[in-house]
Amino acid sequence: MNDATATAQTPDILQIGDAAPNFQARSTMGTVSLSDFRGRWLILFSHPADFTPVCTSEFVALSRASERFEALGCKLLAVSVDSLYAHLGWIRAIRDAFDVRVAFPIVEDPSLIIGRAYGMISDRSPDAATMRSTYFIDPDGIIRAMICYPATVGRSVDEMLRVLAALQRVDAxxxxxxxxxxxxxxxxxxxxxxxxxxxxxxxxxxxxxxxxxxxxxxxx
Incomplete structure (x- = not known):
């Protein structure tokens, strides 16, 4: 059973400079809360569905680049509407097919609580699949950048790293x-x-x- 809860009151549309809505939910690495990541950078990103080609390519690339994010003091946290057990099955399939271990938690959100709090799901969407939304959250829990792609276009890991490095550079x-x-x-x-x-x-x-x-x- 999904136990995701969103605890922050959020604006109708999240914008850069807003506090990232807190939540607690089950993940492939145990129960996580967004507040667990306070004090360091976090990239929270959604994917439309497990066992899909574009999402698989992203997760393979992100896992292979996980040490590059760690070097910048940044954690990764994924979320989709799929159940925890679907996530676990997909992780195993990725390991078996690509010899890649997914190195970050994947949160389940079948009730859409997180997706709606972050605006990951359009009211006009024909189904519950999230867009490819990416949120760069600073150590104070503030959203510093947002990037959104349609389900048909994969993200660039290099661009995610570039944006993260640029945000840290201007802060310094x-x-x-x-x-x-x-x-x-x-x-x-x-x-x-x-x-x-x-x-x-x-x-x-x-x-x-x-x-x-x-x-x-x-x-x-």
Missing amino acids: DNVVTPEGWRPGDDVLLPPHADQAALLAGAADPLWFHRSRPDRKDAST
Whole structure:
């Protein structure tokens, strides 16, 4: 029997900057609560269904990349409407077919409590399958980024790692990251916030696009 419970009052539509709704539910690694992950980064992601081709490709790739997420201090947590026993059967099938051990918990949500709290399930959806929703949750439990794909398009593990690294980079220093940024690339400086600073740099034709090497000790 599913015992998922959502304990936070959530807005109609979750947005970046909102607190991630807490929940407690059964998973393939025991009962988990979102609050268990407080104090470190978490990527919570939904998948439409077990034993499906796109989802299987994602779980194989994510499991193989699990150490790369760990290196960034980030845990992974999956959720779908399938039952715990379906999850367990799928994990075994992935191990047998691909020689891959799924290295993160998969939460069951057959009652749709979690999916509805996070907006993973559209009111116009013809069935209960979730979209491929991905939530980047910081150590304080705040949603910092969200990415959503349709059921027919698989996620990019490299993009998930890139977004995570970029979020951590801007938190560590007074910088922002440009298009396609990856660790080691040049970073951008925030725009001037006052008239004096702006006019002092008026001779610089790129005053609105100031970059510098990605060194945390570099002067801004």
